[in-house]
Amino acid sequence: MASFFEHHVFFCLNRRETGDRPSCANCGSEAMQEYAKKRVKKLGLAGPGKVRINKSGCLDRCEEGPVVVIYPQGTWYTYVDETDIDEIIDSHLVEGKVVERLLIDRN
Known part of the structure; x- marks a missing residue:
């Protein structure tokens, strides 16, 4: 079965209080997600069968x-x-x- 999107991109936007685990929102993820969404749309890559840029809650990779x-x-x-x-x-x-160079999981 084919995927609805060629690429489905999730940006963690979780925000925690200072002192807890790190959080992506405290590292500018909200602005980067909006930037990616606008750029993908501008390039004509957005839409069914193409690319979808989404917001996500915690992806549990906080320290990375x-x-x-x-x-x-x-x-x-x-x-x-x-x-x-x-x-x-x-x-x-x-x-x-x-x-x-930007991969988290390197084999």
């Missing part, structure tokens, strides 16, 4: 964050800024190439 996961591949990335998000979009979503 901020995190984004791309399905159906199950590829986990961390990022710092818009440059990293651009690289994930251009390389992974457009060209189908994993961005090794």
Whole structure:
């Protein structure tokens, strides 16, 4: 059975109080999710059969964050800024190439 989206991208937007475990929202994930959504739309990649950028609650990778996961591949990335998000979009979503330097799970 084919996936409804070629790539379904989830950005953790969980926010915790200072002093608890780290949280992605405290690392700018909300702004990065909005940026990715706008860029994917601008590139004409958004929509059924293509790419969907979603918000997510805690993905339980707090100490490795901020995190984004791309399905159906199950590829986990961390990022710092818009440059990293651009690289994930251009390389992974457009060209189908994993961005090794941003991977969380490295074999």
